[in-house]
Amino acid sequence: MTVAKGREFLSIPGPTNVPDAVLAAMHRPAIDIYSGELVGITDSCLADLKALFKTKGRAYIYAANGHGGWEAALTNVLSRGDTVLVLESGRFAQGWGEMARMMGVEVEMGLLNVIPGAYMRHAHHWLILHGRYVCQARKPRCDACIVCDLCFSADKWFDCDPPKPPSMQKASS
Numbered sequence: 001m002t003v004a005k006g007r008e009f010l011s012i013p014g015p016t017n018v019p020d021a022v023l024a025a026m027h028r029p030a031i032d033i034y035s036g037e038l039v040g041i042t043d044s045c046l047a048d049l050k051a052l053f054k055t056k057g058r059a060y061i062y063a064a065n066g067h068g069g070w071e072a073a074l075t076n077v078l079s080r081g082d083t084v085l086v087l088e089s090g091r092f093a094q095g096w097g098e099m100a101r102m103m104g105v106e107v108e109m110g111l112l113n114v115i116p117g118a119y120m121r122h123a124h125h126w127l128i129l130h131g132r133y134v135c136q137a138r139k140p141r142c143d144a145c146i147v148c149d150l151c152f153s154a155d156k157w158f159d160c161d162p163p164k165p166p167s168m169q170k171a172s173s
Contacts, residue, residue, distance in 0.1 A: 070099050080104030087111055087127055 031038055042061070049059035062072055074096075078084065083106040086097035097107045115123045134141050142148050 074100050074103055078105050
C-alpha cells in the first residue's frame with residue numbers, strides 16, 4: 001500500500017485516507033507529557049508562536065476538540081449581551097448558535113425563513129460573502145450594502161436611511 005493512497009478511515013468530516021506511516025505512528029506508546037522530549041518541543045513551539053504572532057506577551061497552546069475551538073473563538077470575540085446572527089444552514093451553524101446562547105450571547109435565528117425559495121440554493125454563500133466584504137463586524141460598509149434599507153442595527157447606519165424597526169417606531173412616537 002502506498003503512502004499516497006493509505007487506508008480508508010472514517011474521520012469527521014470524512015472519510016479520509018490515512019497513510020500507513022501515520023497509522024503506524026498512532027500505534028506507538030504515548031510519550032510522557034510532563035518530562036523529557038515533549039517539554040523541549042513545547043517550549044520551542046511556544047517561542048515560535050510568539051515570533052509568528054509578533055507578540056512580546058505570553059503564548060499559549062489551547063488543547064481542545066472542535067467544540068473547544070468554538071468556545072475559545074466565541075469568548076475571545078463576543079461578550080455576554082452581544083447579539084449575533086446565525087444562519088441556521090445546518091447542524092454546525094445551529095451548534096455554534098447554541099453555544100453562543102449558552103454563553104449569554106443573544107442569538108438571532110430564523111433568517112432562512114424569510115429567504116425566497118428561488119434564492120435558497122445560493123443564499124448561504126451570498127450571506128457569507130456579504131458578511132465578509134460588506135457588513136464587516138468592526139467597519140461595516142453600509143454605503144456599499146444593497147440591503148441597507150433592511151438593516152435594523154442602528155449603530156451601523158452610516159450612509160443610508162433605512163426604515164426604523166417597529167420597536168423603534170413605537171419608542172419615538
